[in-house]
Amino acid sequence: MDIIVVLFNRDLRTHDHPALAAACENARQVVPLFVLDPALPTGHREGFLAECLADLRRSLRGLGGELVIRRGDTVTETVRLARMLSARAVYTALDVSALARSRQRRLAAECDRNRTEFRGFPGVTIVAPDALRPSGGGDHYRVFTPYWRAWSAHPRRELSKVPGTVSVPELDAGSPPEPGHRPSALFEGGETAARERMRRWLKHGVADYADGHDDLAGNRTSRLSPYLHFGCLSPLELETGAAGGGDFVRQLCWRDFFHQVTAAFPRINRDDYRPRGHEWRADxxxxxxxxxxxxxxxxxxxxxxxxxxxxxxxxxxxxxxxxxxxxxxxxxxxxxxxxxxxxxxxxxxxxxxxxxxxxxxxxxxxxxxxxxxxxxxxxxxxxxxxxxxxxxxxxxxxxxxxxxxxxxxxxxxxxxxxxxxxxx
Missing domain, CATH: 1.10.579.10 (DNA Cyclobutane Dipyrimidine Photolyase, subunit A, domain 3)
Known part of the structure; x- marks a missing residue:
């Protein structure tokens, strides 16, 4: 039995999903997996995440597949499933936060211990966080403008195609989280809603972005950021569709810029990147x-x-x-x-x-x-x-x-x- 487990994290889509596409090319059966991990800080995003997972499950079922959902520690549950299925590999998209990188290291080590291949793929950003290096030395760009120049000139990978079919073995798929309270009626979670919003934005909004994006009262921004955060949209596909929309593409570059900064400085959420000796008020x-x-x-x-x-x-x-x-x-x-x-x-x-x-x-x-x-x-x-x-x-x-x-x-x-x- 030739099986690959694809661990989903912040890439809740089927379009331009390099890990899923590669798994479907390389194995007879593929098991898409999402782990509801209590260590993951979801804040007020639980309801939106539940909608994203429900939509992803529908999309995978439409391809003949399934989204397997487990609860617990991500590494433990992924390795347990891979071992139960005698999977030969675990594929996943690589991310940059301290939590994500710790999880990736642990998962790679556990896969190695169980003689299971582990492979990380792009997809969270347009340009991989470690792909660009300043010409004067250093492990990352600290200033945006030279990064923007290098980023703009860097070759892009090809968009991955949606698999024709996703064949899964028989197993308990697990129950999805309850949708619960939607944080905002303005946003419906999932790739389906994301792609429709992207379609409208590229057709009617992006050309006006430079003139209208600072209008506070107007509805002249894309409002695609929640979908990019959860990976319901491929940032590369969005950039490709927005070709010619320079100011909007520049915002996508800012997103990549901070991801490469975080990859080099994973404590960005706790420590000053450049300490200035500030004395803050405890008010x-x-x-x-x-x-x-x-x-x-x-x-x-x-x-x-x-x-x-x-x-x-x-x-x-x-x-x-x-x-x-x-x-x-x-x-x-x-x-x-x-x-x-x-x-x-x-x-x-x-x-x-x-x-x-x-x-x-x-x-x-x-x-x-x-x-x-x-x-x-x-x-x-x-x-x-x-x-x-x-x-x-x-x-x-x-x-x-x-x-x-x-x-x-x-x-x-x-x-x-x-x-x-x-x-x-």
Whole structure:
């Protein structure tokens, strides 16, 4: 019996899945596997993940296959299944976080101990995190612009085809997780929904991205990030489809950039990438007000309330709210980054913590003391106050000229606080 186990992690799709495609070429039978591991920090993403797994199971069944689901330690359950089936190999997509790399090392060692082949494949990023090296030496790029140049010129692998059939042996497939509460009605989990959203974005949205992506009130961003995080979409397929959409492709490059930084510095979610000697304030009250969207600064509060309501936030708003926490409240970036990681559907380690360190001045920013003028950002990217009105309804009756500065109004707004810090 010739069997390969394909361990799914952040690659919950059948299109452009190198590990799945290779397994179907190299073995008579293939067992797609996902392990619900309690060590995996899922935050508010459980419901979305359940939808992704249900959709993946339907897709694999449509190919004649099955998604096997197990619960427990990922390495233990994968090796147990491989041994039970006398599988000759375990294939999986390689990832970069400290948790993922530890799991990959353990799995490789256990496979070797059981005389089972272990192979890692690309697919989480467009360009593999270890594929590019600075010409002047070093194990990774620390600055984005030279990385962007090297990344843009680097050859791409071919997209993997969806297998014609996936043949599985008879075994207990296991029960999927309960869908439970969906964090946001804006996002339906799974490859099917992801591909439809990608199709619409490439047809109607990407050409306008450069002009519209900073419009806070407009729906002019792709909102594909949750699907990229869970691998419901291939980032390479998305880049291929967006050819010519330079500003959007540049954002995909930023995603790869932080993955290669994290591969070289796996403690990016805990330690300063570039220590600056910051002395952060331990102000739990200010941090809680920020989390609840009650700082008294409408553009900040709108962003934080969007996060609470949708488990997603506009990218420009992310920059504004993170800058406010670390630059104006002087609260440790880890407080904000951990809050984002708990709530965001798209919160992977590399991008979430890489971007937070960028804003805190401890990361890859070449201007570590850069500050954001929050009122100027509000007037520029929400000129009519529509974004603020959407998420801070108590300010809805204020005119556009004062909605971003309610503290200047002679009439206090009932229930809305004064700013935590002076905004003059």
């Amino acid at each position: 739990s009250g200010a941090a809680q007000a920020w989390k609840e969207g009650m700082t008294g600064v409408p553009i900040v509060d709108a962003g934080m309330r969007q996060l609470l309501a949708e488990n997603w936030m506009h990218n420009r708003a992310r920059m504004i709210v993170s800058s406010f926490l670390v630059r104006r409240l002087h609260v440790d970036w880890r407080v904000g980054a951990d809050h984002f990681f708990e709530l965001l559907l798209d919160a992977d380690v590399a991008n979430n913590y890489g971007n937070w360190q960028w804003m805190a001045g401890t990361g890859n920013n070449t201007r570590p003391n850069q500050t954001v003028n929050h009122l100027r950002q509000a007037r520029r990217f929400d000129p009519d106050g529509d974004y603020v009105r959407r998420y801070v309804p108590e300010l809805g009756s204020m005119p556009a000229r004062t909605i971003h500065e309610p503290w200047r109004s002679p009439v206090a707004v009932a229930g809305y606080p004064r700013p935590l810090v002076s905004m003059d």
